Amino acid sequence: MSWNRVAVVGAGLVKFGELFDQSYEQMAAGAFRAAAGHVDKGFDPREVDAVVVATQRGTLWGQEGIGGNTVPSALGISGVACTRVENACPSGSDAFRVGAMMVASGVHQVVLVIGVEKMRDKSSQEGLLSRAASGHPVYNRGETAPVLFAPFATRHMHDFGTTPEMLAAVAVKNHHNGCLDPYAHFRYEVTVDQVLSSPPVCHPLRLLDCCPQTDGAAAVILTSAEDAGRYTDKPVLVAGFGVATDHPYLHEKSTFLALPATVEAARRAYAMAGLGPEDMDMAEVHDCFTITEILDIEDLGFVDKGKGGPATLDGTTSLGGRIPVNPSGGLLAKGHPIGATGVAQLVECTWQLREEGGERQVAIRNGNALQHNVGGRGSGVSVVNILTRNR
Amino acid sequence: METEPRVTLPVGILGVGVAVPSLRIDAAEIARAWSASARGSLAVPDADEDTLTLAWAASLMALDAAGVRPDQLDGLFWGTTRPPLAEGPSHVFLATALGIDRRAGGHLSSGSTHSGMDALVSAWDALGAGHVRTALVVASDALVPGPGSAVETTTGAGAAAYVLGPVAGAPGMLAYRTTDSLPVVDRYRGDGAFATSDTYDGRLFRDKVFMPLVSRVAAELCRAPGADGGTGPHDWSIADPDGRLAPALARSIGANLISAEVTGSLGDTGAPAAFLGAMTAMTAPGSFAMVAYGGGRATAVLAGSTREVPGARGALALLGAPAHTASYPQLLRSRAQLVSSGDPVPMGVPPGSAAFVRGNLEMLCLRGARCEDCGYISTPPSIHPSCAGCGGDRMTIVDLARAGTVETFVVNETMPPPFTAPLPLAVIDLDDGARVMLQGVSEDAPDLAIGDRVQLVLRRYGVERGIPVYGYKAARPPHQAGVAPSPHQTDAARPPHQAGVAPSPHQTDAARPPHQAGVAPSLRQARNRGGSR
Structure with a gap:
């Protein structure tokens, strides 16, 4: 029997991409308005009584002190409870x-979950590549x-005979899906040959095996399953979730043949x-790289090991x-604005279950x-959420 | 002015070692960039090699040859023209990486290519005074000549190490020495200057500095007590700043020059030059002379061997071994003379921070934390207060094995400065059962494979805020002659699996952490590791 105590009553996002002309706050507001606008029976922003903000790396957009508390003001609902989750x-x-x-x-009645990440206000070198020098002072350099x-x-x-062509097939599929998703960062097809001839990035991965650095924001509005009917006749329920480290x-x-955090999070x-x-x-x-989706x-x-x-x-x-895996285009084509990524995946799952x-x-x-993510020095933590439209 | 020979107490040579950087370049390749000509081959460092990493490798080879453990040494005597830090803990970094007892002491000589001889003399005198019983002497250089300078087409790099001890029963011996000096400026590097400059006129230097000075110390050495009846030894190794001076000198004093081949293939290695050139003499009984020059000083040493000195034959093989060829831009980049205009990526944990104080020590010592309960070795200890195998907290700090097998790897092709691509990174299962992830060496990038055997070698990971950062890298043999023994430990004191006798309990698939069993994952295995429930 599914958990089904909480419902998604609205879900929306901004188009992902290199959003040089939008601030962190503007992206957040865009996502919130999209989610509120998605609520079938109308939604007053003042109904939100708590906000949970997902932003992984404030440092990427220069606000090292980010605590999530800047978001309610940007959404026009300053005063509401707000907490940032970083995982x-x-x-x-x-x-x-x-x-x-x-x-x-039962403490909160209407909770806005909003993921926002500014990846491209800083150059690649200042951003993700700089992690080449993080971690232990000497171990882990590079x-x-x-x-x-x-x-x-x-x-x-080495062990399963997985080939570069199989890795490339992930990119080909997700880029195809991205072409069908108006919110995706990349909206072009790639071929196996294009993937295999793209520049080497980190052997055995090539450029088209890797997701881009993307700006974006996504939001969902949660209520109790009992209250959902006030907002929509098509609620999507939270059937279960699991987290493992x-x-x-x-x-x-x-x-190196599996990600045990994923295995355990999924089991839970x-x-x-x-x-x-x-x-x-x-x-x-989570297809940050083609091998990750495999x-x-x-x-x-879904398939045997x-x-x-x-x-x-x-x-x-x-x-x-x-x-079907990653109909939205996945991280590879839709993009990976870290804090927004998981929320955007849940938006896609919600829309798919509502046949939208x-x-x-x-x-x-x-x-x-x-819906699934894995991360934290690669695979130190995984979260799996399962949604259902079955009451 | 002639003086009576002084009495010098002889000391024994117990073993020798050498190291040569991994790259070679034809001097002509450098000269071509400057519309000039030059002859010979030069040994030059890769970006992650410097005088300290070369000294480390030569030292381990000498200790291994001599059968002396690092913790048996009373002192490290290191001579290098240009220590990695102009001021700072260069000597301590090297001693720590070698596993020498932190109370052992010793001496760092620097400032000219005579520094290698200064280190030898310091150790010799300390032994003579009885304060030191067993000393490690290492001379090394990886100088940075100015681009386009004459000295650039002669500057090589390398290291030579001697383990010195009591003369009784020793295979080799240092018997006597003479020294002389002249206040001239030849090669120099002013305070704050990055590259070595060379002011002298070639013939002025030859006729008025090198030949007279070196001839005097050589002549005086020939009058040494027991120096083959006043004629001196037959074989001479002579440091040669430009590749032509040593043969000229040998002709003028009627000596057999034994160092020409090494000079021709490695260039002027600086501080270790006289010692590298003499390795050939130690493969058989006989006497020989070594002459060092630098900074206006010359010293000649009368030495000999009663039998083959341990390490000498291996040293010769290493000096003649083939190596990878460097391009001139690659060499300039290695020496930080060709730099990207972009800002380098700063280390997340800079030298000088508290985390670096913890991290540098455990990296130089290559330590792990062995669980008293399950035997799993967690690395590095500072980030593992609990066992990564079972979650227990009863840990013993151990020295890690220095060789292992590649479990998996990548080759990073997109690296921001100061990193250079291609950069292999490998997960290595060490022979003691510990697992580490370390950088590889660039030479292995093209064809590294799962299952390859690798050794851990000390390399320079980068230079951060002017401070060199050292760590171990995984290299397939034979990149370096020396493979570090686990310092501070005798076989008797080691746990059985580290002495290479019995397999440790966690080397059987049943009790081993799952990654060492090498099979597909399961929840059971995840739980066995104690982390997820």
Whole structure:
């Protein structure tokens, strides 16, 4: 039996991209207005009684002191309760989980979960590449973001025979989906050959194996399941969620063939929802790199361990496949504004379950969707949220 | 003025070692950029090599050859023209990385290419005075000549190390020395200057400085007690600032020059030059002379061996081993003479911070925290108050094994300055069961593979705010002759698995942390690691 105590009654986002002409605050306001405008029966912003802000790295846009408290003012609802959640790449999906628990506790009635990230106010060098010099003073020197996942690709290819073409198939699929998503950062097709001939970034990953650095914001409005009817006749319910951590550093990983945090977070979420991978109609998963999606679909139970590459090649995860994965274009094409990413995935799941997916709408048979992030020095924490339209 | 030879107490040479940087360049390649000509080959450092990393490698080779553990040394005597820090803990960094007892002491000589000889003399006198019983002498240089200068086409790099001790029973011996000086300015680097300059006129230097000065110390050495009846030894290794001076001198004093081959292939290595050139003499019994020059001083040493000195043959092999060829831009970049106009990425944890004080020590010592309960070794200790294997908190600090196998790796191709691509990074299962992730060396980037055997070698990770940052990198042999022994430990004191006898309990698949069992993941394994529930 699913948890189903909390409902998403509105979900929206701004178009992702290099939003040089928008401030952090403007993106936040845009996402909030989109979510409020999505509420079928109308929504007064003053109904929000608590805000949960997901922003992973204030340092990327120069406000090292960010605490989330700047957001209500930007949204025109200054005075409301507000808390920032930072939990690496799953910040947005964890903020959603925290918001759902705030509603379920009965302390708050209407909670806005909003993810906002400014990635491109600083250059790549000042931004994510600078992590090459973070961590232990000497150990871990040189660990840029792709270094956190490429070792898994090396090992997966070695042990399971996963090929560069299989990795490329993830990018090809997600770029295709992104073409159908008006909110995606990249809206162009790529071919396997283009992926395989793109510049090497971090062997065995190439440029088109990697997600871009993207600005963006996304928001969902949560109420109790009982109150949802005041806002919509098509509420999407929180069926379950799970969070799990793993040792953060690469040399502490128990395996380079899976992300144990994902495996455990999924186990907990499925148990809470009373559902399994076979019950999902679609999934939005963390594809920061092509190899990550291959690991994800194995670790989430959609395909057998080691079969993620062939399953991607044969269309199992395409829009019309057995389990469509990342219909929004995923991080690879839609973009990865870290704090906003998880919330935007939940927006996509909500829209898909409400069959509002437009050209990229997948077949809804069971009424359930799964959302997943993994991050934190790569894979130190994972969050899985499961949504359902079944009461 | 002639003087009576002074009495010098002889000391024994117990073992020798050398190190050569990983790159070579033809002097002509450099000269071409400046529309000039030059001859010979030069040994030059990669971006992550410097005088300290070379000194480290040569020292380990000498200690290994001599059968002396770092913790048995009473002192480290290091001579290098240009220490990594003009002021600062250069000597301590090297001693720490070598695993020498922190109370051992010693001496850092610098300021000219005579510094290697100064270090040898300091150790010799300390042994003679009885204050030191076993000393490590290492001479190293990786100088930075000014682009376009004449000295640029002769400057090589390298290191030579001697383990010195009591003369009784020693295979080699330092018997006597003479020294002389002249107040001239030849090669110099002013305070604040980055590159070495060279002011002398070639013939002026030869006729009025080098030849007279070096001839005098050589002649005096030939009158030494027991120096082959006043004729001196037959074989001479002579430091050669420009590649032509040593042969000229050898001709003038009727000596057999044994150092020409090393000079021709490595260039003028500076501080270690006289010692590197003499390695060939120590492969067989006999006497020989070593002559160092630099900074207006010359010193000649009469030495000999009663049998092959341990390490000498390996040293010769290493000096003649093939190496990768560098381009001139690569060399300039390695020496920080060709720099990106962009701001370098600062270290998240800069030298001088508290975290660096903790981190640098455990990196130079290469330490792990071994769990008393499950045997898992967590690295590095400062970020592991709890065992990464079982969650326990009873930990013992241990020295990590210095060799292992590549579990997985990447080659980073997009690196912001000051990093240089391609940069391999590898997860390595060390032979003691510990797992580390470290940078690899650029030479391995093209064909590194899972399962490759690697050794951990000391390299310079970068220079941060003028401070060199050292750490270990994984390199496939044979990049360096020396593989660090676990310092401070004898086999008897080591846990069994580190002595290489019995496998440790966690080396069996059943009890081992799951990554060491090497199979697909499961929740059971995740729980076994104690972290997720």
